[in-house]
Amino acid sequence: MPFRYIVFLMFFVSQSVVAQQVQVLNKLTEEPIYGVAIYNNDKTKSVITNLNGEANLEVFSDTETIYFQHLSHILKQLTKSQINPLNIVYLDANMQGLEEIVISASKFEQNKKDIPQKIISLNSKNIQFTNPQTSADVLGNTGQVYIQKSQLGGGSPMIRGFSTNRLLISVDGVRMNNAIFRGGNLHNVIAIDPFAIQNTEVTLGSGSVIYGSDAIGGVMSFYTLKPKLSNTDTLLFKANAIVRYATANEEKTGHFDFNLGYKKWAFLTNVSYTDFNDLRMGSYGPNNYLRPEFALATTNGDVIIENNNPLKQRYSGYNQLNVMQKAHYQPYENLSFDLGLHYTTTSDIPRYDRLIRYKNDALRSAEWNYGPQQWFMSNFQATKLSSRSNLYNKIKATLAYQNFQESRRDRDFQSDIRNIREETVDAFSINLDFEKNLGSKTQFFYGLEYVYNKVMSHGEEENISNGTSFPTVSRYPNGASWQSAAIYSSIKYKPNPKFVFQSGLRFNHIVSKADFKANNAYLNLPFESSENKAGAFTGTAGISWSPNKILQWKLNASSAFRAPNIDDIGKVFDSEPGSVVVPNENLKPEYAYGGELGLKLSFSDDFILDMSTYYTYLDNALVRRHYNLNGETQIMYDGELSNVQAIQNASKAWIYGFEVGLNMNITKSLKLTSQYSVTGGTEEKENIEVPIRHVAPSFGNTHLIWNYKDLKIDVFANYNNELAFNQLAPSEIGKDYIYAIDENGNPYAPSWSTLNVRTQYQLTKSTTLTASLENITDKRYKTYSSGIAAAGRNFILALKYSL
Numbered sequence: 001m002p003f004r005y006i007v008f009l010m011f012f013v014s015q016s017v018v019a020q021q022v023q024v025l026n027k028l029t030e031e032p033i034y035g036v037a038i039y040n041n042d043k044t045k046s047v048i049t050n051l052n053g054e055a056n057l058e059v060f061s062d063t064e065t066i067y068f069q070h071l072s073h074i075l076k077q078l079t080k081s082q083i084n085p086l087n088i089v090y091l092d093a094n095m096q097g098l099e100e101i102v103i104s105a106s107k108f109e110q111n112k113k114d115i116p117q118k119i120i121s122l123n124s125k126n127i128q129f130t131n132p133q134t135s136a137d138v139l140g141n142t143g144q145v146y147i148q149k150s151q152l153g154g155g156s157p158m159i160r161g162f163s164t165n166r167l168l169i170s171v172d173g174v175r176m177n178n179a180i181f182r183g184g185n186l187h188n189v190i191a192i193d194p195f196a197i198q199n200t201e202v203t204l205g206s207g208s209v210i211y212g213s214d215a216i217g218g219v220m221s222f223y224t225l226k227p228k229l230s231n232t233d234t235l236l237f238k239a240n241a242i243v244r245y246a247t248a249n250e251e252k253t254g255h256f257d258f259n260l261g262y263k264k265w266a267f268l269t270n271v272s273y274t275d276f277n278d279l280r281m282g283s284y285g286p287n288n289y290l291r292p293e294f295a296l297a298t299t300n301g302d303v304i305i306e307n308n309n310p311l312k313q314r315y316s317g318y319n320q321l322n323v324m325q326k327a328h329y330q331p332y333e334n335l336s337f338d339l340g341l342h343y344t345t346t347s348d349i350p351r352y353d354r355l356i357r358y359k360n361d362a363l364r365s366a367e368w369n370y371g372p373q374q375w376f377m378s379n380f381q382a383t384k385l386s387s388r389s390n391l392y393n394k395i396k397a398t399l400a401y402q403n404f405q406e407s408r409r410d411r412d413f414q415s416d417i418r419n420i421r422e423e424t425v426d427a428f429s430i431n432l433d434f435e436k437n438l439g440s441k442t443q444f445f446y447g448l449e450y451v452y453n454k455v456m457s458h459g460e461e462e463n464i465s466n467g468t469s470f471p472t473v474s475r476y477p478n479g480a481s482w483q484s485a486a487i488y489s490s491i492k493y494k495p496n497p498k499f500v501f502q503s504g505l506r507f508n509h510i511v512s513k514a515d516f517k518a519n520n521a522y523l524n525l526p527f528e529s530s531e532n533k534a535g536a537f538t539g540t541a542g543i544s545w546s547p548n549k550i551l552q553w554k555l556n557a558s559s560a561f562r563a564p565n566i567d568d569i570g571k572v573f574d575s576e577p578g579s580v581v582v583p584n585e586n587l588k589p590e591y592a593y594g595g596e597l598g599l600k601l602s603f604s605d606d607f608i609l610d611m612s613t614y615y616t617y618l619d620n621a622l623v624r625r626h627y628n629l630n631g632e633t634q635i636m637y638d639g640e641l642s643n644v645q646a647i648q649n650a651s652k653a654w655i656y657g658f659e660v661g662l663n664m665n666i667t668k669s670l671k672l673t674s675q676y677s678v679t680g681g682t683e684e685k686e687n688i689e690v691p692i693r694h695v696a697p698s699f700g701n702t703h704l705i706w707n708y709k710d711l712k713i714d715v716f717a718n719y720n721n722e723l724a725f726n727q728l729a730p731s732e733i734g735k736d737y738i739y740a741i742d743e744n745g746n747p748y749a750p751s752w753s754t755l756n757v758r759t760q761y762q763l764t765k766s767t768t769l770t771a772s773l774e775n776i777t778d779k780r781y782k783t784y785s786s787g788i789a790a791a792g793r794n795f796i797l798a799l800k801y802s803l
Contacts, residue, residue, distance in 0.1 A: 771797050
C-alpha cells in the first residue's frame with residue numbers, strides 16, 4: 001500500500017476516535033460537568049462523564065437520539081451528528097428556581113425554595129444578554145425593581161415603595177450603605193461594574209435580621225466574579241474582551257478580564273471603561289421634556305444658547321473607570337482565602353435635573369456637577385466549610401475597608417460664586433458568620449457585625465472671576481462618626497422536603513457623634529455637638545410549604561429598622577429651590593412591620609405562575625418637614641432666603657402591593673415570560689394621608705424569547721402606568737420642571753410603553769455578538785420622578801471575544 005494511503009488511513013482512524021470523545025461543559029461557566037448520564041432512548045446504552053466532563057460515545061450510532069442528563073442542569077437531547085465540530089456539548093443550568101441556590105438569605109448557600117421571602121436571581125449570562133450600561137440597569141431589567149434617574153450618571157432603585165437609604169446594597173457580602181446615604185435619590189449602585197458581576201440576588205422586603213439598619217424595603221446583593229483554580233497541573237488561563245457601542249448616548253465601552261488559575265492559587269483582573277455623550281431622548285412624547293436651550297460659560301460670562309437639537313439633553317455625558325483585582329488561595333478543599341480590591345472613578349457628572357430648572361423664566365444654574373465620584377473597597381474573606389467544632393460547621397470571616405469620595409459643584413447663572421462641597425467617608429467593617437447543623441432537620445445561623453464610619457466634609461465658595469476662595473458651611477459636620485455593633489441569629493427547621501420554617505432575631509446598637517462648632521459660624525445652631533444612641537430589636541419568621549408538585553406557599557412576617565445616620569442628623573443642603581435642611585440631634589430609629597404571602601403554581605416545568613402580596617407599616621418615619629432654627633423659619637443659605645427644614649420622626653406610612661410573574665415554555669425553543677408589579681401607599685403629613693414619594697407607578701414587562709442552537713432572540717415590551725397629579729407626593733408636585741403638564745396645568749407622570757428586540761449569536765466558540773434595538777417606536781418618556789428623559793431609539797452592538 002502506498003505510504004500516502006497509510007498516512008491518510010491513520011489520520012482518518014485518529015479523527016474517528018477523537019470524534020467519539022466529547023466533553024460536557026456548563027454553558028455559562030464553561031466548566032466541566034462531572035457525572036452527566038448519557039444514554040439512548042430505551043436506556044440500553046449509557047456512559048457517564050469523568051471529572052473533566054469527558055465521555056466516549058462509541059457505543060452510540062450516528063443516528064440515534066442521545067440524552068444528556070444531570071441533576072442540576074436541563075436535559076438535552078441530540079444525535080452524534082449534531083454535536084459541534086469541537087466535540088463539546090453545553091448544558092444549561094436548571095434555573096427554574098426549585099433547586100436554585102441563593103446566598104443572601106443567611107450568608108451561606110441555601111436552596112431558594114426554602115426561603116420564605118421572594119428573591120430575584122440573575123447570573124452573568126442573563127446580564128451579558130441584556131447589555132446593561134450600568135448596574136442600575138441590571139436591576140431595572142428584572143421588571144421588579146424600578147429605577148429613577150436624576151441624570152445620565154444615575155440610577156436610584158425603588159423596591160416595594162422604598163428607596164435610597166431604606167434599601168441596602170451589599171457587594172461580596174459587605175454593606176455599601178454608609179453614614180451619608182441620603183433619603184433623596186441615591187445613585188451609588190452605578191459604582192458597581194456590571195461586567196464584574198457573577199450573580200445578583202435581590203431580596204424583596206425586609207432584610208434587617210441579616211443586614212441591620214437600612215434593609216427595610218429590600219437588599220440588593222452583588223457577587224462579583226471569582227478567580228478559578230486549575231483542575232490540572234497546568235495553568236488555567238481564561239480571558240474575555242468586550243467592546244460595545246450605543247447610539248442614543250454614543251456610548252463607547254471597552255472591557256477585559258483574565259484569570260490565572262493554579263492548583264491552589266488563582267488571580268482575576270477586571271477592567272472596564274465607558275464613555276457616554278449627551279443622551280438623546282425620543283421623538284414622540286410630552287414637549288415639556290424637550291431641551292430648547294442651555295446655559296454656557298464663556299470668557300465673556302454666562303450666555304443662553306439655543307439648542308439646535310432639543311432632543312439632545314445638554315449636558316448629560318460623563319465617563320467611568322472600573323478596576324477589580326482578586327486573589328484566591330485554597331490550601332484545602334474546605335478552606336479558602338479571598339482578597340478583593342475594587343476601584344471606581346468618574347469624570348464630573350452633570351446633574352441634569354438641576355440644569356433644567358428655571359427661575360423667573362430664566363435658567364437657574366450655569367453649572368451643577370457631581371464632582372468625580374470615587375469608591376474603593378478592599379475585602380478579605382476567610383471561609384471554612386467543614387468543621388467538627390461544637391460551635392459551628394461552617395464559618396466565614398469578612399474584613400473590609402471602603403473609601404467613598406464625592407463632591408458637588410454648582411453656580412447660579414451669571415454668578416461669580418461657585419459653591420463647592422466635598423465629602424469623604426472611611427468605612428471599616430468586620431463580620432463573623434457561622435452555620436451549625438443541630439441535626440438532620442435543623443440548621444442554625446448566627447453572626448456578629450461591627451461597622452465604623454468616619455465622615456470628613458468641607459465647604460467653600462470660589463470666586464471664578466478672581467480665583468479666590470473662602471470657607472463656608474459644609475454639607476456635614478466635619479469629623480462626624482457612625483458606628484454599629486450587632487449580634488444576629490436565625491434557625492431553619494425542615495422536618496420534610498415539603499415544609500420549611502425559618503425564624504431570626506437581631507439586636508443592633510448604633511452610636512453617632514457630630515461636632516457642629518465649625519458650621520455654627522454660619523448657622524448658629526442651639527447646640528454645638530450631638531451624640532445619638534439607638535438600640536433596635538428586629539425579627540422575622542416565615543414558612544415555605546409545598547403540599548404537592550403544583551403548589552408552593554410562602555408566608556413571612558418581619559420587622560425592620562433604620563437608625564438615624566449622619567445625613568439625617570447633621571446635613572445642611574438645599575433640598576429644593578427656596579428650602580434648606582438643617583441638622584436635628586433629636587432623632588430616633590424608624591421601624592417597619594410587614595407581612596408577605598406568596599404562591600407559586602408550577603403546573604409543569606413548562607408553565608409557572610408566581611404571585612405575591614405584601615403590606616408594610618412604617619412607624620416613627622424619618623421624613624423632611626418644616627422646622628425652626630432659634631425660632632426662625634427662614635435663613636439665608638448660598639445667598640438665597642430659604643425656608644428651614646429638618647429630618648424629623650414626624651410621620652407614619654402604609655405601603656402595600658401585588659406582584660405576578662409568568663414563565664411559559666410554548667415550544668422547546670420558544671418561551672414567554674411576563675412580570676407585573678402594583679404598589680400603593682400613603683404617609684401621614686399634618687394629620688392628613690398623602691401619597692408617599694417612592695411608591696412607583698404600576699409597571700412590568702413581557703418577553704417572547706426564541707432560543708435555537710447558537711441564536712437567541714428576545715422581543716419584549718416594557719410598560720408603565722400613569723401617576724396623575726393627585727397621585728403625586730407633595731414633594732414631587734414641587735418639582736414640576738421634571739414632569740409633564742396635564743390639561744389643568746398640573747404636573748403628572750404619563751404612562752408609557754416601549755417595544756424592543758435583542759439578539760445574541762455565538763459566531764464561534766470564542767466570539768459572541770449581541771445586538772439590541774431598544775425603544776423601536778422612539779417614545780419620549782421618563783421613568784417616574786426622573787429628571788432626565790430615557791433614551792430614544794437606541795441601537796446597541798457588543799462583541800465579546802473569549803480565550
